Amino acid sequence: MRDFQSQLSARMQQARISTREQTSQLGLQIGAEHCLLSLREAGEIVAVGTIAAVPLTQPWFLGLANVRGNLVSVVDLAQLRGHGPTVIDKQCRIIAFGPSLAFNGAVLVSRVLGLRDLAAMTLQPAPVQGRMANRYRDTDGVTWRQLDVSALIADPQFLQVGR
Template sequence: MANREVLREFQARLAERLQAARGAGASVSSWLAVESAGNFYLLPLGHSGEIFPWVSIQAVPYTQRWFLGVANLRGGLVGIVDLAGLMGFAPHRTEQSLADASLLSFNAALEVNAALLVDRLTGLRGTDAFVSSEPPAENSPAFFGNTYIDSNGARWQELNLQILAQHPVFLNISA
């Protein structure tokens, strides 16, 4: 229960910061920053939906390892995708790590009933939070955007959730 309250507080702070930035005429953040298996990702706010705490998931047999199953989120049946697994990492998941994880649903406008499992939400980011950027590598997936580097040298991979939601790798959950 405490985990749900922390998420609600986080969402309220995000909404307040966005509203304050709009009111002050400041540049508004473009991304929700998340961490998954030690990797950093930037998810466009316009593609991101609601944030949920970890919930019980019903496994679905004969699916990819990164497709964790389905869950009831606000009365809707939603497919749960482990972002780290989808990106080719195989993190060791424990009950404790899952209890601290969050589920980020896709924006309803993308018309996909899915949510991404992320290890940690790290807040909002705009281009002003980074010192440089690089275009995606030639062999990277179509849903990869630029890679942004912050002042600490951390690399943040931008993911286009609209393209991801239509990508054959994402759509083909059967093993």
């Protein structure tokens, strides 16, 4: 597992500095959905450890976690989007938001699926507005929704964690 994370981290770093940066995306599974996350918006990826619950918050706000010495708020994005809560298992990961966003937050994802190339996908018509901006279809016929973290952290519902 550590080798996989090290390799993924190295590939993400390489993709950040490559000329194809805009087409390299991190593939995620959030609930039952396949999602894409821009490498510019992705920060640290860590296994789910202790998450300190915060009283009187929305059910989708899981609490606070220490991610490499930084305290971040953790949101179950599947639950925020109206699906059931994510069952935390050994494949789940916490993905902190990238430093360029200047927001100490993170999302819980069911699985990290590795890097995906948008150039090899087809943009689907009728993009979804909001947190999932565009839809793409890969060569296997899988539909991927692009997660827009910038829009997410500006969403009043996301910012209102109190009950």
